Amino acid sequence: MTVPQNATQPDSTREIIARCKRETRIRYKSKGDTFFRPRLRGINHLQVGKSKIIDSPLTIMIEWIFDQFRRLRRAWRRFTAGLFPRRPRLPAGHRDSRLVGRIIFAGDRGHGPPIHNLHLEFWGRTFWFAWRKIGEGRTDAEGCFALPFPLRAARRLSIRSLRLEIQKTTRVYFQDDSPHFHFDLFKAIPVVKSDLIGMDYNLRTIPLDYWLYDRGAVTPRALVDDANLGSPETYSRGREDALIEQVIPLEITKIKHLEQIEIAPDTLTIEQIQADYPVNLTCCIENDLPGYTRGDVWFGERMMNGMNRGCFVPDTVRAGHYWMRYFGVCWYDINDLYALPDIGVLFKIKDDGLPIPLEIHLTGRLSRSDHDPFRTRVFSAADGDAWLQAKRVARVTGAFCTEVEEHFAAKHLNAEQYAVAAYRNLRLNPVAGLLLPHLKEVSLINRTADKELIGGYIPTATALTRAGLQQRTRDILGLQDWRGWRPMKAISSAHTCAEAERLFWDVLGEYVDEFFRKHEDGIKGHWGEIQRFADDLVTHSVPVFLTAPRDAPPRDPRYQELAAQRLQYYCQQYGFDPHLPRETIHGELKTVSRITAASTHDAAPPQDWQNLKDACRYAIMQATYMHTWINEHQYDDLGEVRYSCGGLRFGDRPSGIMAPESDNGIAPDLTRSTQMLWFTNFLSRTEYGFITRNEERDVNPLLIHLLQDRREAFADLGVEIDAIESRTNI
Numbered sequence: 209m210t211v212p213q214n215a216t217q218p219d220s221t222r223e224i225i226a227r228c229k230r231e232t233r234i235r236y237k238s239k240g241d242t243f244f245r246p247r248l249r250g251i252n253h254l255q256v257g258k259s260k261i262i263d264s265p266l267t268i269m270i271e272w273i274f275d276q277f278r279r280l281r282r283a284w285r286r287f288t289a290g291l292f293p294r295r296p297r298l299p300a301g302h303r304d305s306r307l308v309g310r311i312i313f314a315g316d317r318g319h320g321p322p323i324h325n326l327h328l329e330f331w332g333r334t335f336w337f338a339w340r341k342i343g344e345g346r347t348d349a350e351g352c353f354a355l356p357f358p359l360r361a362a363r364r365l366s367i368r369s370l371r372l373e374i375q376k377t378t379r380v381y382f383q384d385d386s387p388h389f390h391f392d393l394f395k396a397i398p399v400v401k402s403d404l405i406g407m408d409y410n411l412r413t414i415p416l417d418y419w420l421y422d423r424g425a426v427t428p429r430a431l432v433d434d435a436n437l438g439s440p441e442t443y444s445r446g447r448e449d450a451l452i453e454q455v456i457p458l459e460i461t462k463i464k465h466l467e468q469i470e471i472a473p474d475t476l477t478i479e480q481i482q483a484d485y486p487v488n489l490t491c492c493i494e495n496d497l498p499g500y501t502r503g504d505v506w507f508g509e510r511m512m513n514g515m516n517r518g519c520f521v522p523d524t525v526r527a528g529h530y531w532m533r534y535f536g537v538c539w540y541d542i543n544d545l546y547a548l549p550d551i552g553v554l555f556k557i558k559d560d561g562l563p564i565p566l567e568i569h570l571t572g573r574l575s576r577s578d579h580d581p582f583r584t585r586v587f588s589a590a591d592g593d594a595w596l597q598a599k600r601v602a603r604v605t606g607a608f609c610t611e612v613e614e615h616f617a618a619k620h621l622n623a624e625q626y627a628v629a630a631y632r633n634l635r636l637n638p639v640a641g642l643l644l645p646h647l648k649e650v651s652l653i654n655r656t657a658d659k660e661l662i663g664g665y666i667p668t669a670t671a672l673t674r675a676g677l678q679q680r681t682r683d684i685l686g687l688q689d690w691r692g693w694r695p696m697k698a699i700s701s702a703h704t705c706a707e708a709e710r711l712f713w714d715v716l717g718e719y720v721d722e723f724f725r726k727h728e729d730g731i732k733g734h735w736g737e738i739q740r741f742a743d744d745l746v747t748h749s750v751p752v753f754l755t756a757p758r759d760a761p762p763r764d765p766r767y768q769e770l771a772a773q774r775l776q777y778y779c780q781q782y783g784f785d786p787h788l789p790r791e792t793i794h795g796e797l798k799t800v801s802r803i804t805a806a807s808t809h810d811a812a813p814p815q816d817w818q819n820l821k822d823a824c825r826y827a828i829m830q831a832t833y834m835h836t837w838i839n840e841h842q843y844d845d846l847g848e849v850r851y852s853c854g855g856l857r858f859g860d861r862p863s864g865i866m867a868p869e870s871d872n873g874i875a876p877d878l879t880r881s882t883q884m885l886w887f888t889n890f891l892s893r894t895e896y897g898f899i900t901r902n903e904e905r906d907v908n909p910l911l912i913h914l915l916q917d918r919r920e921a922f923a924d925l926g927v928e929i930d931a932i933e934s935r936t937n938i
């Protein structure tokens with residue numbers, strides 16, 4: 209393989225790269241519905257094996273009939289709603305009776321915390337099905353309610369049945385630049401008419417399965433139990449449709465490969481699998497510039513501005529030199545199939561501002577016969593083929609860390625902890641309108657990731673087991689805090705990924721400031737919701753990395769040293785300051801800093817106002833721009849099996865993973881190859897819910913406006929603002 213090593217790129221090379229970026233850029237466009245197009249029932253039906261695709265004409269027909277039935281049912285509901293409108297007017301007369309009770313989160317023994325500010329309505333239905341509103345109100349800070357109503361109105365002869373309706377916020381939409389909330393029925397509790405005799409009718413304590421924390425999870429997660437409780441939220445129809453439409457061709461390709469592997473594996477190769485998926489960025493460049501993507505220039509450029517957006521730590525001695533680290537198996541639970549050594553890359557910044565690798569340090573097992581997890585081998589360009597192999601190994605460990613740590617832990621799990629706390633507590637406070645559009649659906653996609661990625665594909669395609677992955681993602685979440693977080697610092701003018709991050713962070717700063725200015729009274733007036741939001745965030749937060757005995761590394765001093773190195777490196781990578789004062793709850797030093805401890809704004813110190821702004825800005829940043837970056841670049845940097853993957857196998861030779869790309873003994877096997885391409889394609893291609901497209905009218909027009917004002921500035925940094933997602937939902 210010829211590898212160009214020139215430090216400066218000729219114009220023709222730059223043109224080819226630019227053309228390939230253009231040609232392989234993913235665009236979502238609807239192909240429309242055709243009757244006998246294969247279908248998928250929904251995102252939850254996606255599987256890393258063979259998803260349940262509906263492709264037989266008979267099943268498609270049955271599915272169509274069922275779909276028509278559902279449409280008819282919806283139309284019927286709309287019709288009856290029109291026929292029997294629910295008029296908001298309350299009955300006249302002296303409100304001499306009350307419906308009282310208390311609503312709490314369902315707990316182990318029914319002693320969950322109270323649910324405040326839940327909207328409640330008391331409705332009666334007549335013998336001719338008309339609705340009569342009898343009373344309304346909401347729960348107080350202790351979850352208690354007392355809905356006054358005229359007893360005569362409820363006991364009227366015409367009333368056939370009565371029920372208390374508990375409403376939940378399902379959607380936020382923006383009208384006239386202000387957030388509006390859409391409520392839906394969460395639970396209806398029947399009230400027996402003949403029991404209404406005295407002043408108060410007591411419904412006692414009502415435990416609700418409402419946005420509960422999953423007690424079995426090792427990180428703060430919503431309880432999404434399809435079998436018993438259902439989901440706390442559902443995907444929007446548009447999101448489901450977008451995914452299904454894009455994923456079907458990929459699904460058919462994957463199923464074809466899996467069946468061929470079952471029946472005649474010798475008839476399939478990695479190259480054939482690769483050719484069946486869309487051409488990605490590296491394949492496109494390789495077609496015109498063979499060997500270029502394996503060269504030093506491309507390696508440096510992608511480590512800086514690609515999916516990984518690597519972290520550069522200055523060398524202590526040489527100016528203009530930086531170290532990048534990717535930590536391998538560490539002390540996590542592993543299998544014996546895959547290698548995952550630690551990586552240290554020494555870069556020098558060239559005159560054009562891009563990094564060029566000088567040395568790669570691989571520490572750990574590189575072959576099956578290798579048993580020393582702390583042996584380090586150093587490679588440089590003078591090592592010829594071994595240098596090429598070392599760069600591939602670095603790419604692979606880098607991709608693993610980016611996917612498991614940066615993508616899943618620092619973006620998906622991180623966003624979910626804000627989502628659960630927000631949905632549980634923010635109802636009247638305008639901050640709900642600021643946060644919820646950016647936090648919706650993450651609990652659902654994380655549930656799918658539990659099954660298909662953490663519990664499915666990754667343990668079979670990389671060195672870590674499921675238990676190892678759970679521990680590792682919990683550890684990384686122990687480094688994610690809103691306080692003091694800043695975007696990555698650019699180390700040169702070519703560090704466009706850091707510059708774009710800074711630009712988006714500035715946009716969010718302006719947006720959040722303006723939102724707080726406009727809604728100051730509402731935010732201050734409902735400060736109690738902020739206190740409870742903060743309480744949930746802190747109480748359920750994981751302990752700071754390495755501080756809990758159960759998360760501690762082995763006692764061997766070499767592991768202790770590795771742990772110290774990891775902490776130091778991660779602090780820069782994730783903008784985490786371990787020295788900030790944090791709360792200790794039940795002996796655990798909690799990672800997420802407290803926004804406020806005061807239940808009213810008047811009682812809160814001035815700093816808490818800024819804390820809330822900072823936390824909102826941070827949560828939106830992680831759930832939108834930071835997640836989009838990794839998600840959409842997966843296809844660029846993980847879309848060619850031989851170039852990079854989640855793990856290289858040890859193989860049977862003494863050389864282990866230090867072997868050419870053509871060695872099928874170390875490359876992912878055929879099953880893992882098609883699954884990897886399926887994953888990276890569908891994760892990057894099925895995005896839906898973009899800020900500027902605002903498909904569901906839930907993005908604040910001000911944010912869109914601020915972003916559009918900087919369209920050119922983002923474009924100069926290689927970022928198309930129309931591709932930035934408004935939420936983490938894939």
Ligand SMILES: [Fe+2]
Pocket residue numbers: 615620835839936938
């Ligand atoms: Fe994602």
